[in-house]
Amino acid sequence: xTSKLKSYFPMIRTQEEILKEIRENxxxxxxxxxxxxxxxxxxLDSCSGVKGVKLLYDSFFKAVVDPERDPERLSGLxxxxxxxxxxxxxxxxxxxxxxxxxxxxxxxxxxxxRDGSLTTVEVQRYGYAFPxxxxxxxxxxxxxxxxxxxxDEAAAKKKRMSYKAIKPVYTIVLYEQSPGEFGRFPxxxxxxxxxxxxxxxxxxLLEKYVFIAxxxxxxxxQNRGIRNRLEAWLAFLCMDEPEWILRIIEKYPRFRVMYxxxxxxxxxxxxxxxxxxxxxxxxxxxxxxxxIDEMQEHINEQAEQLRGKDEQLSEQAEQLRGKDEQLSEQAxxxNEQAEQLRGKDEQLSKQAxxINEQAEQLRGKEKQLSEQTEKxNEQAEQLKNAYAQIEEMKRKxxxxxxxxxxxxxxx
Numbered sequence: 001x002t003s004k005l006k007s008y009f010p011m012i013r014t015q016e017e018i019l020k021e022i023r024e025n026x027x028x029x030x031x032x033x034x035x036x037x038x039x040x041x042x043x044l045d046s047c048s049g050v051k052g053v054k055l056l057y058d059s060f061f062k063a064v065v066d067p068e069r070d071p072e073r074l075s076g077l078x079x080x081x082x083x084x085x086x087x088x089x090x091x092x093x094x095x096x097x098x099x100x101x102x103x104x105x106x107x108x109x110x111x112x113x114r115d116g117s118l119t120t121v122e123v124q125r126y127g128y129a130f131p132x133x134x135x136x137x138x139x140x141x142x143x144x145x146x147x148x149x150x151x152d153e154a155a156a157k158k159k160r161m162s163y164k165a166i167k168p169v170y171t172i173v174l175y176e177q178s179p180g181e182f183g184r185f186p187x188x189x190x191x192x193x194x195x196x197x198x199x200x201x202x203x204x205l206l207e208k209y210v211f212i213a214x215x216x217x218x219x220x221x222q223n224r225g226i227r228n229r230l231e232a233w234l235a236f237l238c239m240d241e242p243e244w245i246l247r248i249i250e251k252y253p254r255f256r257v258m259y260x261x262x263x264x265x266x267x268x269x270x271x272x273x274x275x276x277x278x279x280x281x282x283x284x285x286x287x288x289x290x291x292i293d294e295m296q297e298h299i300n301e302q303a304e305q306l307r308g309k310d311e312q313l314s315e316q317a318e319q320l321r322g323k324d325e326q327l328s329e330q331a332x333x334x335n336e337q338a339e340q341l342r343g344k345d346e347q348l349s350k351q352a353x354x355i356n357e358q359a360e361q362l363r364g365k366e367k368q369l370s371e372q373t374e375k376x377n378e379q380a381e382q383l384k385n386a387y388a389q390i391e392e393m394k395r396k397x398x399x400x401x402x403x404x405x406x407x408x409x410x411x
Contacts, residue, residue, distance in 0.1 A: 004049070004050075004242040004243070004246070005049035005242050005245060005246070005263075006049055008246070008249065008256070008259075009049065009259060009260060009263045011260070011263050011264055011267060012047075012048060012049040012263050012266070013047070013048060013266075013267065014048055015044045015045075015047075015048045015050075018044060018047055018048060018269065019044070021269055022269065022273075025269075025270075027270070028269055028270060028273055031273050031274075031277055032273065034277075035277075035280065039280055043273070043276055046240070046266070047266040047269075047272065049242065049263070050242070051240045051241065051242065052239065052240030052241065052242065052244075052245050053240070053262050053263075053266065054240065054279070055236065055237050055238075055262070056123050056174070056176060056214075056237055056238060057275070057276075057279040058108070058123075058279065059275035059278065059279060060262065060265075060275065060279075061109075061123070061237070062109065063261075063262075063265060063275075064258050064261055064262060065077065065258075067088045067090075067091050067109075067111055068091055071087065071088045071089070073258070074088050074111065074121075075087045075088045076233075077233050078111075078113075078119060078121075078172075080229055080230040080233060081172055081190075081210055081212070081230065082119075082170060082172075082208075082210070083192075086113045086114070086115075086117075086119075087113060087114040088111045088112070088113060088114075089111075089112055089113065089114050090111065090112045091109065091110070091111050091112075092110040092111065092112055092118070093110075108120065108121070108122045108123070109121050109122075110142070113167075115167055116146075116165075116167035117167040117168045117169065117170060118142050118143075118145070118146055118167070118169045118170070119169070119170040119171075119172065120138070120139075120142060120170070120171050120172065121172045121174075122138075122171070122172065122173050122174070123173075123174045123175075123176065124173060124174070124175050124176065125176045125177065126175075126176070126177050127175045127177060127178045127179030127180075127182070128179065129179065131173070131179045131181070131211065132209075135171050135173060135209055135211075136207070138171055139169055139171045139207050139209070140207075142169045142171070143166070143169050143206060143207065146166060146167065146169065147166060150165045150166060166206060167206070168204075168206045168207075168208055169206055169207060169208070170208045170209075170210065171208075171209055171210070172210045172212070173209075173210070173211050173212070174212045174214055174234075174237070175211070175212065175213050175214060175215065176214055176215065176238070177215050178211075178213035178214070178215055178216060182211070182213040182216060185216070186216055186219065187216075187220065188213075188216065189212060189213050189214070189216040189217035189220055189234075190210065190211070190212050190213075190217075191210070191211045191212075191213075192208075192209070192210050193208070193209040193210075193211075194207070194208050194209070195207060212234065214234065214237070214238045217231070217234050217235075217238070218238060218239065221235065225247070226247065226248065226251060229252065232248055232251065232252045232255065235247075235248055236248055236255050236258070245259065
C-alpha cells in the first residue's frame with residue numbers, strides 16, 4: 001500500500017522492506033508472529049506511513065517528548081494546557097503503592113516545574129469509573145509526596161518547615177475514550193477544575209485538575225479543523241490519519257521535526273517492535289482489567305439497586321400489612337354496620353307492613369266516606385227540593401192570604 005507521507009518523510013520504508021527485514025531475523029520474526037493479524041497489520045501500517053504512529057503509547061510519547069532530552073517540548077504543551085507559562089526542570093520517578101492501576105494507563109509521567117509545582121500527565125485508554133474521586137486521590141498522593149520532600153529538606157537543614165514551601169499540584173488526564181460523564185458535553189473537550197469559595201474569599205488552595213476528552217476533541221475538529229497550537233498538539237497525539245498529519249505540519253511546521261524523529265525510530269525495527277510488544281501487552285491487560293472493573297461496577301450498581309428495591313419492597317410490605325390491618329378493622333366495622341342495617345331493615349319492613357295495613361284501612365275509610373258523601377249529597381239535594389217546595393207552598397199561601405183579604409174588604 002502506497003504511503004501518502006513518504007514524500008514528506010523519505011526515511012519511511014515500504015511494508016515489503018519492513019517484512020523482509022523481519023523475516024530475515026529470527027527474533028523479530030518470532031515477535032511479529034506472536035501478534036494477532038490485526039496487530040501485525042497495524043504495526044506495518046504505522047511504520048510504513050500508511051497510518052500514523054500511536055503517539056499516546058507511553059514509549060513513543062516519552063521518546064518524542066522526552067523532558068530530559070528536550071524540556072521545551074513538554075514545557076510548551078503544559079503551558080498551553082495550564083494556560084500559564086511553565087518550565088519542566090526534572091522528571092520524577094514513581095513511588096511505590098501507586099493509586100492508579102498501571103494496566104489501564106497507556107502513559108504516565110510526573111514532572112517538577114521551575115516554581116516547584118508537581119504535574120502528572122496521564123493518558124487513559126478507557127476512562128475509569130468515578131474519574132473525579134480517582135484523580136483526587138492521585139493528586140492527594142502527589143501533594144503528600146511534596147510535603148514529605150519539603151519536610152525532609154527542612155530537617156536536613158535543621159530548619160522548621162514552612163507550609164508556604166508547598167506548591168500547587170496539577171493532574172492532567174487525557175482520555176482516548178472518556179468516561180460517560182463527558183458525553184453530556186460533546187462540544188467540549190477540555191475541562192479545568194480548581195477549588196474556590198462561595199463567598200468570594202480568595203485563598204491559595206493547591207489542587208488543580210485538567211481533564212481532556214480526546215474522543216470529543218476528534219469529533220469536534222473533524223468538522224472545523226485545527227484552530228490553535230493546543231489543538232495542534234492534541235491532534236499530533238491522537239490523530240493517526242495521514243491527511244491530518246499533513247494538515248498539522250503544513251499549519252505548524254515545527255511538528256514536522258517530531259514526526260521525523262518518530263519515523264527514524266521506526267527504522268530501528270528491533271527497538272520499535274519491543275516497544276510495540278510492551279504496549280500491546282499493557283493494552284491487552286488494561287482492556288481485560290477495564291472489562292473486569294466495568295463488570296464489577298455494573299454488579300455493584302445492580303446490587304445497590306437490588307438493595308434499594310428490597311428496602312422499598314420491605315417498606316411496601318410493611319405498609320401493606322398496616323393497610324391490611326386497617327382494612328380488617330374497616331371490614332369489621334362494615335359488618336357491624338351491615339348487621340345494624342339488617343336490623344333496621346327488619347324494623348322498616350315491619351313498619352312498612354303496618355303502614356300498608358293502615359293505608360288499606362284508610363282506603364276502606366275513604367270508601368266509606370265517599371259513600372257517606374254521596375248519601376249526604378243526595379240528602380242535601382232532597383233538602384234542597386223540599387226547601388223549594390216549602391218556598392212554593394209559602395208563596396201560594398201568601399197568595400191565598402191576599403185573596404182572602406180582598407174578599408173581606410169587599411164585604
